[in-house]
Amino acid sequence: MKFKGLEAITSGNILKLHEDQEITHLLTDSRKLLTVPGAIFFAINGKFHDGHAFLESTYSKGVRNFVVNKSKKLSLDQFPEANILAVEDSLKAMQQIVAFHRQQFHLPVIGITGSNGKTIVKEWLTQILAERYKVLKSPKSYNSQLGVPLSVWKLEPDHEMAVFEAGISQVGEMKFLHSIIQPTHGIFTNIGPAHAEGFESIQQKIEEKLILFKDCQQIICCKDHYEVYKALVTHFPKDKLLTWSTKEIADVSILHQKKKGDYLCLEMSFKGETFYMEFPFTDEASVENGMNIVTLLLSFGFSFTEIQSGLRKLKSVSMRLEVKQGVNNCMLIDDSYNNDLAGLEIALNLLDQQKQNPKKTLILSDLYEAGLSNSQLYEKVASLIKSKGINRLIGIGPIISSQQKNFLTQESQFYPSTSLFLKEFDQNTFKRENILIKGARVFNLERVVHQLQQKMHRTSLEINLDALTHNLNVYRSRLQPETKIMVMVKAFAYGGGSNEIGHLLQFHRVDYLAVAYVDEGIALRENGVKLPIMVMNPTPESFEKLLDFNLEPEIYSLSLLNTFVDFLRRNDRESGIHLKLETGMHRLGLETFEVEEAIDILRVNSSIKVKSVFSHLAGADEAIHNDFSLKQVQIFKEGVQKIESGLGYPVIKHILNSAGIIRFPEYQFDMVRLGIGLYGIEVNGKAQNELRQANTLKTIISQIKKVSAGNTIGYSRKGIAEGERILATIAIGYADGFDRRFSNGKAQVLVNGKFAPTIGNVCMDMTMIDITGISAKEGDEVILFGEENPLMALTQTSNTFPYEVLTSISERVKRIYYTE
Numbered sequence: 001m002k003f004k005g006l007e008a009i010t011s012g013n014i015l016k017l018h019e020d021q022e023i024t025h026l027l028t029d030s031r032k033l034l035t036v037p038g039a040i041f042f043a044i045n046g047k048f049h050d051g052h053a054f055l056e057s058t059y060s061k062g063v064r065n066f067v068v069n070k071s072k073k074l075s076l077d078q079f080p081e082a083n084i085l086a087v088e089d090s091l092k093a094m095q096q097i098v099a100f101h102r103q104q105f106h107l108p109v110i111g112i113t114g115s116n117g118k119t120i121v122k123e124w125l126t127q128i129l130a131e132r133y134k135v136l137k138s139p140k141s142y143n144s145q146l147g148v149p150l151s152v153w154k155l156e157p158d159h160e161m162a163v164f165e166a167g168i169s170q171v172g173e174m175k176f177l178h179s180i181i182q183p184t185h186g187i188f189t190n191i192g193p194a195h196a197e198g199f200e201s202i203q204q205k206i207e208e209k210l211i212l213f214k215d216c217q218q219i220i221c222c223k224d225h226y227e228v229y230k231a232l233v234t235h236f237p238k239d240k241l242l243t244w245s246t247k248e249i250a251d252v253s254i255l256h257q258k259k260k261g262d263y264l265c266l267e268m269s270f271k272g273e274t275f276y277m278e279f280p281f282t283d284e285a286s287v288e289n290g291m292n293i294v295t296l297l298l299s300f301g302f303s304f305t306e307i308q309s310g311l312r313k314l315k316s317v318s319m320r321l322e323v324k325q326g327v328n329n330c331m332l333i334d335d336s337y338n339n340d341l342a343g344l345e346i347a348l349n350l351l352d353q354q355k356q357n358p359k360k361t362l363i364l365s366d367l368y369e370a371g372l373s374n375s376q377l378y379e380k381v382a383s384l385i386k387s388k389g390i391n392r393l394i395g396i397g398p399i400i401s402s403q404q405k406n407f408l409t410q411e412s413q414f415y416p417s418t419s420l421f422l423k424e425f426d427q428n429t430f431k432r433e434n435i436l437i438k439g440a441r442v443f444n445l446e447r448v449v450h451q452l453q454q455k456m457h458r459t460s461l462e463i464n465l466d467a468l469t470h471n472l473n474v475y476r477s478r479l480q481p482e483t484k485i486m487v488m489v490k491a492f493a494y495g496g497g498s499n500e501i502g503h504l505l506q507f508h509r510v511d512y513l514a515v516a517y518v519d520e521g522i523a524l525r526e527n528g529v530k531l532p533i534m535v536m537n538p539t540p541e542s543f544e545k546l547l548d549f550n551l552e553p554e555i556y557s558l559s560l561l562n563t564f565v566d567f568l569r570r571n572d573r574e575s576g577i578h579l580k581l582e583t584g585m586h587r588l589g590l591e592t593f594e595v596e597e598a599i600d601i602l603r604v605n606s607s608i609k610v611k612s613v614f615s616h617l618a619g620a621d622e623a624i625h626n627d628f629s630l631k632q633v634q635i636f637k638e639g640v641q642k643i644e645s646g647l648g649y650p651v652i653k654h655i656l657n658s659a660g661i662i663r664f665p666e667y668q669f670d671m672v673r674l675g676i677g678l679y680g681i682e683v684n685g686k687a688q689n690e691l692r693q694a695n696t697l698k699t700i701i702s703q704i705k706k707v708s709a710g711n712t713i714g715y716s717r718k719g720i721a722e723g724e725r726i727l728a729t730i731a732i733g734y735a736d737g738f739d740r741r742f743s744n745g746k747a748q749v750l751v752n753g754k755f756a757p758t759i760g761n762v763c764m765d766m767t768m769i770d771i772t773g774i775s776a777k778e779g780d781e782v783i784l785f786g787e788e789n790p791l792m793a794l795t796q797t798s799n800t801f802p803y804e805v806l807t808s809i810s811e812r813v814k815r816i817y818y819t820e
């Protein structure tokens with residue numbers, strides 16, 4: 001497809017054509033550019049960012065093809081060598097272009113939709129189909145209005161089959177995904193309440209999803225999801241449906257199932273034949289995913305034995321990317337699940353986002369990519385690596401080793417196998433670098449991860465970076481478009497780790513960060529965070545460092561103001577400051593009667609610029625304090641007015657914390673300060689169900705024992721076995737931050753999906769829990785809090801406080817970051 005041809009496909013106008021070229025790569029995110037010939041940037045006007053703001057920077061990085069919205073005024077002279085197409089809506093134009101691309105191919109395309117399981121079904125199905133065909137699949141969970149076109153664009157003539165997932169969040173969206181995917185076969189996984197906000201009813205949600213299957217020859221579904229099945233038979237002729245069921249007669253009926261250790265044996269019938277399948281998992285969700293796959297494969301004519309051998313190789317895979325602490329101050333990104341081009345690009349973007357260390361190393365196995373010859377494939381890999389600024393490449397595998405000639409621009413070493421690499425492995429050749437380990441499963445690169453990972457305590461705090469992004473967006477969606485956002489990353493970002501979270505926030509372009517102490521600000525700067533940073537408790541001894549690291553102090557008293565002014569004068573320096581007003585919290589802040597004097601000082605000192613004026617609500621989380629909060633707002637407004645007119649220039653005004661954003665949306669002023677809400681904790685309880693819990697605290701069972709009735713458990717003999725009990729000792733105690741108030745049943749923790757109460761007092765490094773009736777073994781994982789057992793519930797039963805629990809998690813607890 002040539003640039004010129006896009007005009008007809010999108011009904012747009014070419015504003016400028018410098019040199020027509022073949023379009024090869026679609027770009028939508030100015031932070032993840034791949035500047036290769038043929039790359040085209042779509043300036044999308046999104047909910048949080050307008051892509052048009054990044055046209056210049058994208059152009060300066062070498063991109064030459066652009067699609068923009070007609071309504072935007074551009075000065076074309078700024079882009080002398082560009083091709084520019086103007087359309088009604090850039091996102092829709094991208095979808096039209098990909099829909100056109102899709103029409104060029106005639107092959108079976110499987111479209112998957114439903115509430116849960118889409119990604120797993122897609123991944124597993126692809127694994128089995130790939131034994132027979134060259135299959136393209138969407139990377140990760142790319143199933144949105146943006147993700148789907150990016151996935152389908154990768155279709156190449158050599159592909160024999162494709163599997164894409166489609167997800168929607170409101171009415172009207174599926175018709176676009178349908179036109180891009182154009183599936184010939186469909187799978188409807190199930191329906192659940194997820195994302196119900198965009199729909200009036202579950203029926204409406206189902207009907208919208210069905211649009212994906214409009215032109216399918218065959219649709220797979222489970223009859224036991226009655227509402228889904230009912231809608232399908234209403235809209236499609238019966239011979240297009242292929243159903244399965246555990247309860248009634250279906251095309252594939254499950255007659256009998258039996259658990260055998262970690263396996264589930266199923267007896268089924270299909271077209272009058274009875275057969276057996278063994279699933280390498282037993283949980284309900286996996287079995288459902290497995291059945292959708294079995295049914296689809298049967299419709300494609302796979303034999304029972306072929307399906308069984310495919311199923312046997314499936315594992316309950318973790319598809320997430322993990323960021324881990326490595327040896328010698330290295331940072332590791334572990335992605336040893338699969339290896340194809342799209343996945344490589346996503347992982348390289350995450351590596352790019354975490355800028356702790358300047359040096360970037362990639363450890364990469366052979367890739368599996370259908371549809372390209374080895375030399376084509378590795379040329380693409382080489383150009384990707386180069387554009388992402390990788391300094392060192394370690395290639396593992398016979399094929400990548402044979403393609404060395406493509407990798408001459410960076411330091412590189414090659415090994416035919418993982419074992420040979422490990423034989424020569426020397427930990428000391430990895431220092432202060434960010435390392436991405438990316439490989440196909442057969443290479444077992446987890447052995448490399450194991451060597452490079454810092455060995456620590458077995459208790460960990462896992463931080464879901466996608467949940468943080470989701471929560472940030474939930475709060476953003478409640479703000480006026482022009483309202484700025486400051487994120488409070490004090491106290492090690494509420495225990496989550498300021499560097500990693502700081503980088504994530506920088507990536508998502510928040511406006512400000514705030515920390516409590518200068519040292520915290522310096523740590524962020526030393527790790528490459530460039531956002532403006534406010535320091536809430538600056539001390540005179542730290543002023544010099546504060547300025548050296550480009551941090552901005554909060555000034556909360558006349559005496560601090562005078563000392564700071566003095567310091568600036570003596571050292572001939574300048575600074576921006578943030579004035580804190582006392583409005584009722586009675587912690588830090590200028591009293592109302594001090595404001596005049598502050599203005600007088602500021603007016604004669606041009607070395608200081610007031611960046612913002614703010615205050616803090618004492619009771620934003622409780623309705624009983626509403627009147628008091630409004631009084632605070634009033635005092636704040638009056639103070640700010642005086643300051644702005646006294647100074648003669650406008651300042652950024654802000655008063656709301658997380659709870660305030662939800663409770664008092666009308667008082668956003670120019671900025672808000674987001675804190676605990678980022679982690680998915682909504683202390684009002686009003687918007688809790690929109691947020692995702694981002695932090696999971698985990699440990700393991702060290703020992704299991706049986707105690708007979710009447711025995712006591714732990715210090716001071718506080719725990720008493722009422723009858724014969726099975727106890728587990730877990731590897732976490734109050735020194736890790738597992739509060740002593742969680743003792744004696746005040747906390748319930750999760751063991752293999754079941755709740756187990758604490759018994760006896762929490763000890764320094766260990767805690768005993770009662771697991772009577774729960775099947776568990778030593779070494780099993782225990783979740784202290786997480787998505788299934790939220791921190792808010794835990795703090796309510798134990799009378800603790802979520803802020804305190806989060807910030808008390810000790811440094812010896814390993815932090816693990818991941819994306820889904």
Ligand SMILES: *Cc1c(COP(=O)(O)O)cnc(C)c1O
Pocket residue numbers: 488490616656657658659673674675676677
């Ligand atoms: C910590 C803090 C916040 C954030 O509070 P949350 O309740 O966590 O949202 C906001 N403003 C100030 C001044 C703070 O110290």
